[in-house]
Amino acid sequence: MNTTVTRSLAALALGLFVTSPSQAQDAGKVDFEKQILPILKESCFKCHEKEHEENGKVKKPKGGLRLDGAAAIIKGGKEYPDENVVAGKPDASWLVKTMALPESDDLAMPPEGKGDRITPANIDLIKKWITEGANFGAWKGVE
Ligand code: HEC
Incomplete structure (x- = not known):
């Protein structure tokens, strides 16, 4: 096998098996911060942010689920801990x-009448x- 072919095969193997964070910026891959975060901000944040005060009232994240930080997104909410985002399994x-x-489903998000469908x-x-x-x-978001 000539070296060019060997090199391309090695590069291909790396591309397939190495999943270091730097690979996330690969062309063609979805970029969370640029492409996904704006959707969550627009449609989900008002009910799924870290506990905070709003107009003198304490606002807790609904269902115990926060979507404003990477660790929180992976942690998930009360009903489905560890199953909010399962890598590789949409x-x-x-x-x-x-x-x-x-x-009409009780668990449809955002809830009926509380925002446009995604x-x-x-x-x-x-x-x-x-x-x-x-x-x-x-991206780490709010810790
Ligand atoms: C108007 C408030 C509101 C908005 C906006 C909203 N949610 Fe929710 N969410 C809730 C409530 C309330 C619950 C608790 C379960 C229930 O009562 O239906 C919940 C629960 C959840 C759960 C289940 C968490 C668990 O493990 O128990 C997920 C997942 C979820 N929401 C995702 C989303 C996503 C994704 C968006 C944006 C597309 C969103 N929500 C927008 C109010 C909201």
Whole structure:
């Protein structure tokens, strides 16, 4: 085998098996901070942020789920701890499963009447991000 072929094969093998954070910036991969975070900010943050005061009232994250930090997103909420985002498994990840439920479902997110449905294109994007390993890159968010 000539060296060029050997080198490309080695590069390919690395690309397939190495999943260090730097690989998250690979061209073609979904970028959490640029592409996913804005969706969560827009549609989910008002109910799923760290406990804080608003107009003199303490606001707790609904369902015990915070979506404003990487560690919190992985930790998940009360009903589905550790199953909010399961890397590699979008069908096991409640973050995106709840978005895809029919609006009438009790667990549909955002809840009925509390915001626009997430578009199918954005749901696919989030699923792709989870399939690719749910990598947050350098983003940590609120600890
Ligand atoms: C208006 C408030 C509100 C908004 C906006 C909202 N949620 Fe929720 N969420 C809730 C409430 C309340 C619960 C607790 C379960 C219930 O009562 O339905 C919950 C629970 C959840 C759970 C289950 C957590 C667990 O483990 O128990 C997930 C996952 C979830 N939300 C994801 C989302 C996502 C993703 C978005 C944005 C697309 C979102 N939510 C937007 C109010 C909200």
